Amino acid sequence: MCRESPLPPIPTAMSIGQSIPPTAATPEEAAPVAATPRPKRGVPSGLWLRCDECGETVFRKEVEQLMSVCPVCGRHMYLSARDRVKFVLDEGTFDEWDADLMPADPLKFADKKPYAERVVAEQKRTGLNDAALTGAGMIRGRRVAFGVTDSAFIMGSMGSVVGERLTRLVERATEQNLPVVIVSGSGGGARMHEGILSLMQMAKVSAALARYGEAGGLFISVLTNPTMGGVAASFASLGDLVFAEPKALIGFAGPRTIKATLRTELPEGFQTSEFLLEHGYIDRIVRRSDLKSEIARTIDYCGK
Amino acid sequence: MSAGPGLEFEQPLQTLEAEVRRLETDAEKTPQQHEELRATKRRLADKTREVYAGLDAWDTVRVARLQDRPKFTDYVELVFDEFVELHGDKFYGDDRALRTGFAKLDGMKVMLVGHHKGKTFKERTECYFGCAHPEGYRKSMSKMKMAAKYGMPIVCLIDTPGAYPGIGAEERGQAQVIAESMLLMSKLPTPIICVVIGEGGSGGALGIGVGDRVAVLEHAYYSVISPEGCAGILWKSHDFADKAARALQLTSKRLQELGAIDDVIEEPLGGAHRDHYQMAARLKQYLVKQLRELSEKPKDQLVADRYEKFRKIGQFLDGGAA
Numbered sequence: 001m002c003r004e005s006p007l008p009p010i011p012t013a014m015s016i017g018q019s020i021p022p023t024a025a026t027p028e029e030a031a032p033v034a035a036t037p038r039p040k041r042g043v044p045s046g047l048w049l050r051c052d053e054c055g056e057t058v059f060r061k062e063v064e065q066l067m068s069v070c071p072v073c074g075r076h077m078y079l080s081a082r083d084r085v086k087f088v089l090d091e092g093t094f095d096e097w098d099a100d101l102m103p104a105d106p107l108k109f110a111d112k113k114p115y116a117e118r119v120v121a122e123q124k125r126t127g128l129n130d131a132a133l134t135g136a137g138m139i140r141g142r143r144v145a146f147g148v149t150d151s152a153f154i155m156g157s158m159g160s161v162v163g164e165r166l167t168r169l170v171e172r173a174t175e176q177n178l179p180v181v182i183v184s185g186s187g188g189g190a191r192m193h194e195g196i197l198s199l200m201q202m203a204k205v206s207a208a209l210a211r212y213g214e215a216g217g218l219f220i221s222v223l224t225n226p227t228m229g230g231v232a233a234s235f236a237s238l239g240d241l242v243f244a245e246p247k248a249l250i251g252f253a254g255p256r257t258i259k260a261t262l263r264t265e266l267p268e269g270f271q272t273s274e275f276l277l278e279h280g281y282i283d284r285i286v287r288r289s290d291l292k293s294e295i296a297r298t299i300d301y302c303g304k
Numbered sequence: 305m306s307a308g309p310g311l312e313f314e315q316p317l318q319t320l321e322a323e324v325r326r327l328e329t330d331a332e333k334t335p336q337q338h339e340e341l342r343a344t345k346r347r348l349a350d351k352t353r354e355v356y357a358g359l360d361a362w363d364t365v366r367v368a369r370l371q372d373r374p375k376f377t378d379y380v381e382l383v384f385d386e387f388v389e390l391h392g393d394k395f396y397g398d399d400r401a402l403r404t405g406f407a408k409l410d411g412m413k414v415m416l417v418g419h420h421k422g423k424t425f426k427e428r429t430e431c432y433f434g435c436a437h438p439e440g441y442r443k444s445m446s447k448m449k450m451a452a453k454y455g456m457p458i459v460c461l462i463d464t465p466g467a468y469p470g471i472g473a474e475e476r477g478q479a480q481v482i483a484e485s486m487l488l489m490s491k492l493p494t495p496i497i498c499v500v501i502g503e504g505g506s507g508g509a510l511g512i513g514v515g516d517r518v519a520v521l522e523h524a525y526y527s528v529i530s531p532e533g534c535a536g537i538l539w540k541s542h543d544f545a546d547k548a549a550r551a552l553q554l555t556s557k558r559l560q561e562l563g564a565i566d567d568v569i570e571e572p573l574g575g576a577h578r579d580h581y582q583m584a585a586r587l588k589q590y591l592v593k594q595l596r597e598l599s600e601k602p603k604d605q606l607v608a609d610r611y612e613k614f615r616k617i618g619q620f621l622d623g624g625a626a
């Protein structure tokens with residue numbers, strides 16, 4: 001929204017905050033998973049599911065075996081933070097840090113639903129207590145500090161808990177001289193419900209990464225669908241190397257905001273991983289099945 | 305000075321101001337007229353105090369956006385003795401929404417960085433209404449590095465609805481430059497003072513907002529998202545921007561209570577738009593005082609304190625205990 005007065009008629013979000021509606025679980029436009037009812041963690045139950053990309057109905061078991069990738073078209077579907085831990089880290093090596101931190105409600109924020117209630121509902125639905133999991137673990141035998149955000153928990157948005165967990169992760173990695181790997185799935189950017197405190201987490205985590213970088217740390221940032229707003233405009237863009245899964249939506253302003261501001265159609269493939277690679281903001285597009293070995297190889301090249 | 309049209313709470317003030325002007329034009333005043341003028345002025349002052357003490361978050365947003373509030377170029381004129389604009393980002397182009405240059409402040413050499421929204425329609429269009437593109441942040445980063453290299457403190461004046469949401473801006477790395485700029489500012493070994501003079505719109509504001517002192521003018525605001533954007537997402541309609549503004553608690557007083565900013569700079573009675581000179585004088589006084597203090601600190605201490613300041617921001621429960 002870039003007019004003072006009169007304000008434009010439609011979307012005017014300067015979207016560091018959520019750029020896409022935080023409707024319940026699966027961010028509908030951002031992380032299309034599949035139709036059918038969606039219970040826990042945004043992945044539909046039932047034997048079959050339909051791929052949003054190619055429209056094919058596929059066997060759920062097969063999708064799961066492929067780490068939630070469509071066997072027909074290769075669409076990288078939603079993956080929960082716990083599953084991400086399972087697929088990236090060596091089995092049984094994850095030592096979770098700061099699990100005790102719980103979201104507060106500093107603004108007593110309420111839209112149609114009080115934030116406090118929203119948090120409880122999201123916790124129940126996802127089994128997480130906030131949108132990020134952090135800890136230490138091994139990747140093919142290499143010890144790393146690992147963080148992941150889950151796009152199902154209030155759009156994977158960053159409030160005080162996510163900011164604090166990631167900052168502590170980076171600080172400990174600095175002390176222990178560990179590589180940092182953060183997998184982002186955050187369509188929500190900085191979390192509106194915690195107001196200015198969420199915005200400031202961007203500066204806080206970035207400052208920790210500045211120190212980490214000066215100490216010689218290696219940070220690999222992995223972007224997944226979707227990574228937008230204040231998450232894209234902070235730690236997610238600060239990797240020494242930035243990887244992205246294929247066809248993820250990645251950008252600063254939400255596509256709907258841009259469309260409304262410019263009153264024009266957006267180019268084909270705008271704000272996808274491939275678009276960002278073409279414009280020089282991503283080092284490699286990495287398929288989910290290759291992520292583990294790609295990270296391990298990078299760590300080896302950098303001698304960490 | 306008249307305030308913006310359309311702000312209903314400004315109406316009674318503008319009526320009284322017109323009345324004062326009318327009474328002042330009578331050259332030969334009877335004692336009775338003198339008394340009437342004095343009484344009207346008193347009523348105006350009382351009413352102004354009352355109205356401006358009672359502004360809510362949405363009123364504040366509208367005051368912060370007033371066209372005749374002092375803008376970057378006004379402060380350049382009124383606060384600084386000289387401004388030598390430096391245009392080059394050495395990459396793509398000269399962003400007019402974000403300006404940088406050498407400036408003199410009470411005899412001190414500083415690097416001045418600030419958003420400009422424009423004062424005429426033509427200028428506002430050139431400035432994209434204060435919404436910077438990536439080249440603006442690239443330019444400011446290069447000038448900030450230069451400032452640190454040559455021992456100049458940095459002053460950032462923030463006034464933006466947000467960073468520009470456009471195709472070119474995304475292609476040229478809007479997210480990337482904002483992230484890089486925060487990272488850079490967090491470690492530069494020179495004093496940095498950031499003041500939100502009008503709108504502190506999300507990442508576009510924070511992109512030049514990491515400093516040793518972060519202040520917000522009394523009737524300015526600073527927010528994670530525009531009230532309209534927030535309303536569009538959570539209330540599904542921009543018509544609820546007023547509700548969103550109140551929920552976001554984006555006023556200077558609340559920002560300070562939340563520990564997100566260091567200082568609130570008091571505005572002249574009835575807002576900065578009523579008295580540019582007085583506002584500029586207060587801003588200048590603040591900047592000079594803080595810069596003198598910060599210049600005393602050893603550089604490594606300065607950077608360490610800046611880190612700790614941002615490190616502490618945030619509220620959460622630890623181990624289930626408050």
Ligand SMILES: [Zn+2]
Nearest residue numbers: 051054070073
């Ligand atoms: Zn498919």
